[in-house]
Amino acid sequence: MSPASTPGPTQAPHALRHRRSARRLTTGQLADLRAAITATQRIGDDRGFQHWAGIHGLPLPISCVHHRELFLPWHRAYLYLFEKALQDHVPGVTLPWWDWTAEHAEGIPSAYSKRKANGRRNPLFDSPIQPSGRAVPSQTRTTRAPGAPGFLPSPGEVERVLKNRDFFTFQTQLESIHDGVHVWTGGTMADIATAAYDPLFWAHHSMIDRLWYLWQLRHPGAGVPAPLLDRALAPFPMTVRDTIEITQLGYDYAASTAAVKGPGHG
Numbered sequence: 148m149s150p151a152s153t154p155g156p157t158q159a160p161h162a163l164r165h166r167r168s169a170r171r172l173t174t175g176q177l178a179d180l181r182a183a184i185t186a187t188q189r190i191g192d193d194r195g196f197q198h199w200a201g202i203h204g205l206p207l208p209i210s211c212v213h214h215r216e217l218f219l220p221w222h223r224a225y226l227y228l229f230e231k232a233l234q235d236h237v238p239g240v241t242l243p244w245w246d247w248t249a250e251h252a253e254g255i256p257s258a259y260s261k262r263k264a265n266g267r268r269n270p271l272f273d274s275p276i277q278p279s280g281r282a283v284p285s286q287t288r289t290t291r292a293p294g295a296p297g298f299l300p301s302p303g304e305v306e307r308v309l310k311n312r313d314f315f316t317f318q319t320q321l322e323s324i325h326d327g328v329h330v331w332t333g334g335t336m337a338d339i340a341t342a343a344y345d346p347l348f349w350a351h352h353s354m355i356d357r358l359w360y361l362w363q364l365r366h367p368g369a370g371v372p373a374p375l376l377d378r379a380l381a382p383f384p385m386t387v388r389d390t391i392e393i394t395q396l397g398y399d400y401a402a403s404t405a406a407v408k409g410p411g412h413g
Contacts, residue, residue, distance in 0.1 A: 203343035206279035292333030
């Protein structure tokens with residue numbers, strides 16, 4: 148991962164790509180996502196899905212940042228660089244978001260819940276877990292054990308979090324909601340050590356990143372405290388400052404009719 152992969156503060160990206168709701172992907176967009184995930188799942192080196200999933204948890208050392216001040220910036224960098232890895236195989240592909248507020252009573256999006264797609268294994272349903280990434284030695288693939296419909300976060304819960312003007316208060320409350328979705332999904336997603344091996348992890352965290360973006364739009368005078376801006380986001384070649392403006396990273400969030408909205412965005 149080279150620092151050159153991250154646009155500088157005055158370097159505009161060549162094209163702005165839009166992340167979309169997993170429920171609203173076109174047939175072609177979903178096919179591209181599946182092709183990109185399949186391609187990375189077949190690679191055994193540091194360009195592959197297993198490597199990227201392992202950065203979050205196992206194999207050791209666990210690099211992810213939870214219940215600390217860098218939770219949102221660290222995961223934004225993580226998603227950005229994984230998305231770039233997918234684009235090496237399918238140019239233009241983006242990570243969709245799982246809007247669990249819209250699917251409050253529905254659960255996991257159909258793109259991720261079907262075992263097969265077009266008569267083949269659906270790469271969004273599950274994924275292999277490399278031997279060094281297994282919390283349980285016998286668990287070779289990811290699993291889920293979702294909770295009952297209606298127990299995912301509601302639009303009202305998220306709206307209350309978005310009203311916070313203080314970054315740390317907002318981040319802490321959003322992370323609590325995030326934790327609840329991991330627990331609700333169950334299986335591999337319920338364990339930090341293995342969560343990122345589940346393809347659904349990336350859609351869940353895209354939703355978290357989207358909510359941070361909506362918060363940024365809603366509270367332009369608020370933001371990450373200045374003392375954090377030059378903190379490194381190891382193991383990535385990025386600092387917190389590099390994550391603040393998503394359009395400088397080359398992506399945006401497409402509009403949606405979801406209940407949780409920011410000014411001019413959804």
